[in-house]
Amino acid sequence: MTVQPYLSVRDIVFGWGDGPAILEGVGFDVARGQTLAILGPNGAGKTSLLSILSGRIRPRAGSVRLEDRSLATFSARERARHIAFLPQLEKLPFNYRVLDFVLMGRTPHMESFALPGPDDERAAHESLGVLGMDSFENRNIGELSGGELQLVRIARCLAQGASMLMLDEPASMLDPAHSRHIADALLALAAAGKTIIYTTHDIGLGIFLGGRALILAGGRAQWDGPAANLCDAEMLARAYGIPFSVKELPSTY
Amino acid sequence: MAISGSASSVGGSAPGRRALGGILTAALVVLFALSLFVGRYPAPGFLNPAVLATDELARQIVFNSRLPRMLGAVLLGLVLGGAGASLQSVFGNPLVDAGFLGVSQGAAFGAALSLVLGLRAYSVVAALAFGMAALALGLSLWLSERFRYGGQILRLILAGLAVSAFFSSLLATMKYVADPLKQLPDIVFWTMGSMVPMSWQRLESAAPVALAALGVLFAMRWRVNLLSLDDAVSHSLGVRPILERRVVSIAAAAAVGVMTAVCGVVGWVGLVVPQIVRAIDGPDGRTVVPRSMLGGAIFVLISDTLARSVFSGEIPLGIVTSLFGALSFALLLTLRKVELAR
Numbered sequence: 001m002t003v004q005p006y007l008s009v010r011d012i013v014f015g016w017g018d019g020p021a022i023l024e025g026v027g028f029d030v031a032r033g034q035t036l037a038i039l040g041p042n043g044a045g046k047t048s049l050l051s052i053l054s055g056r057i058r059p060r061a062g063s064v065r066l067e068d069r070s071l072a073t074f075s076a077r078e079r080a081r082h083i084a085f086l087p088q089l090e091k092l093p094f095n096y097r098v099l100d101f102v103l104m105g106r107t108p109h110m111e112s113f114a115l116p117g118p119d120d121e122r123a124a125h126e127s128l129g130v131l132g133m134d135s136f137e138n139r140n141i142g143e144l145s146g147g148e149l150q151l152v153r154i155a156r157c158l159a160q161g162a163s164m165l166m167l168d169e170p171a172s173m174l175d176p177a178h179s180r181h182i183a184d185a186l187l188a189l190a191a192a193g194k195t196i197i198y199t200t201h202d203i204g205l206g207i208f209l210g211g212r213a214l215i216l217a218g219g220r221a222q223w224d225g226p227a228a229n230l231c232d233a234e235m236l237a238r239a240y241g242i243p244f245s246v247k248e249l250p251s252t253y
Numbered sequence: 254m255a256i257s258g259s260a261s262s263v264g265g266s267a268p269g270r271r272a273l274g275g276i277l278t279a280a281l282v283v284l285f286a287l288s289l290f291v292g293r294y295p296a297p298g299f300l301n302p303a304v305l306a307t308d309e310l311a312r313q314i315v316f317n318s319r320l321p322r323m324l325g326a327v328l329l330g331l332v333l334g335g336a337g338a339s340l341q342s343v344f345g346n347p348l349v350d351a352g353f354l355g356v357s358q359g360a361a362f363g364a365a366l367s368l369v370l371g372l373r374a375y376s377v378v379a380a381l382a383f384g385m386a387a388l389a390l391g392l393s394l395w396l397s398e399r400f401r402y403g404g405q406i407l408r409l410i411l412a413g414l415a416v417s418a419f420f421s422s423l424l425a426t427m428k429y430v431a432d433p434l435k436q437l438p439d440i441v442f443w444t445m446g447s448m449v450p451m452s453w454q455r456l457e458s459a460a461p462v463a464l465a466a467l468g469v470l471f472a473m474r475w476r477v478n479l480l481s482l483d484d485a486v487s488h489s490l491g492v493r494p495i496l497e498r499r500v501v502s503i504a505a506a507a508a509v510g511v512m513t514a515v516c517g518v519v520g521w522v523g524l525v526v527p528q529i530v531r532a533i534d535g536p537d538g539r540t541v542v543p544r545s546m547l548g549g550a551i552f553v554l555i556s557d558t559l560a561r562s563v564f565s566g567e568i569p570l571g572i573v574t575s576l577f578g579a580l581s582f583a584l585l586l587t588l589r590k591v592e593l594a595r
Binding site for chain 1: 346472478489491537
């Protein structure tokens with residue numbers, strides 16, 4: 001019995017402009033509700049791959065299919081109801097109120113020129129509640145710490161109501177407590193049935209969140225397996241091309 | 254990802270939000286009614302409305318000169334404030350103003366060219382001004398597509414800068430070759446902006462484009478928030494940032510172009526009014542766009558009333574708006590932080 005994958009990625013080739021290919025034939029399937037970590041050295045193409053999966057950039061070759069339909073054939077609104085993409089960094093030129101900022105996530109459920117209504121406000125409020133941030137809704141985003149801001153940005157993704165979250169480095173550059181808080185939130189979202197694809201350099205985070213992991217290097221998936229097996233130092237050494245050892249170190253995971 | 258902290262955490266409760274909109278609308282109506290009777294006829298100061306019943310010249314001045322001129326000033330203010338607020342949002346840059354993308358300088362060059370060529374009929378001056386404003390906008394958009402540097406926003410800002418500078422130099426050339434006695438004063442006066450040329454006829458010719466563009470900007474007052482976000486985020490939300498940013502730019506430029514074609518270059522309103530509104534009210538486009546329109550209308554109406562009544566000779570409107578604009582901008586920066594990008 002084969003289950004139709006939710007997201008199906010085949011033979012992705014990609015490079016910027018006329019430059020050399022940084023992805024040279026990447027393919028995998030993601031089942032509904034699965035958590036997938038994408039790891040790999042800097043420059044391996046993790047973020048590019050995530051941008052391709054979210055439909056923001058087109059690959060030179062290969063296909064991305066969502067529910068057995070080419071992602072390129074989805075309208076912007078349809079796609080936005082399936083996939084919420086969160087870049088690692090985003091420019092925030094204005095000091096929006098937290099609730100208004102999260103309300104922007106409701107866009108795929110609103111008519112083009114409509115203003116958000118009470119239902120949208122409720123959804124935004126609930127999304128903040130899921131992440132324990134509802135008491136922040138009348139604060140401004142400029143007053144938040146990095147960790148609080150990250151939670152609010154994830155709340156905006158939840159308000160979008162997409163079943164798949166694509167998060168670029170969701171827990172990087174945060175203190176241990178906030179990293180752990182984000183990781184717990186992602187675990188809860190996965191338990192609630194969200195499909196989560198994220199990139200990370202933190203092997204510990206990959207093991208903690210579990211599910212599946214993929215190590216990207218040299219333009220290809222060097223390893224693809226259960227995230228629990230990321231403890232294998234020999235495998236890591238082969239995939240990254242540098243020596244690894246497994247030690248007991250302080251960790252919040 | 255850093256945001257400059259702002260002291261303002263206003264923009265909270267819905268009733269509080271509505272209050273300022275009501276205050277601005279009431280202020281505009283009251284100021285309009287008062288300004289109608291402020292002027293220099295029959296003596297400097299306030300004209301007793303009772304005089305209208307008996308004095309034919311007073312009726313002529315109030316209904317055929319002041320009224321269209323003041324409606325024109327209100328329309329110009331709505332356009333400059335609304336265009337400035339929308340453009341600042343969609344470019345995520347609070348220092349962009351209504352005339353950027355070369356629109357103001359293009360219009361100024363068009364008018365100067367017309368005057369130098371001896372085409373002094375007002376319709377010709379306005380047509381050339383609008384044509385050059387449209388050309389400048391087209392050039393900016395075209396050039397931004399060809400730049401091989403930066404993202405869409407940076408490319409548009411750089412293209413607007415280059416096109417503005419290009420038309421400024423053409424304008425300077427026109428001033429240089431203009432007859433210093435016959436043509437130069439007209440050019441200088443035009444580039445300083447004035448509501449003097451506004452008449453019922455010119456108001457009727459400019460209003461349809463300006464009102465339609467204002468309608469587009471008003472309809473997009475929530476959408477501009479989404480366009481202020483990172484393109485990667487707005488794309489993920491199902492917005493088409495490049496297309497929609499272009500729609501806002503064209504609507505703003507068309508409105509500013511058509512008004513500049515009649516009134517000349519009136520600076521600072523589109524830059525400073527949205528700043529003030531944002532400092533009081535928070536950055537949400539739902540409030541910033543309509544309130545910047547109202548605030549712009551109030552600003553231009555007061556400035557124009559001063560321009561026509563303080564001295565026996567007319568002061569160019571652009572001088573008054575620049576003076577108040579620069580002063581309030583400096584004051585704003587001193588009293589509270591203006592939010593700057595990155």
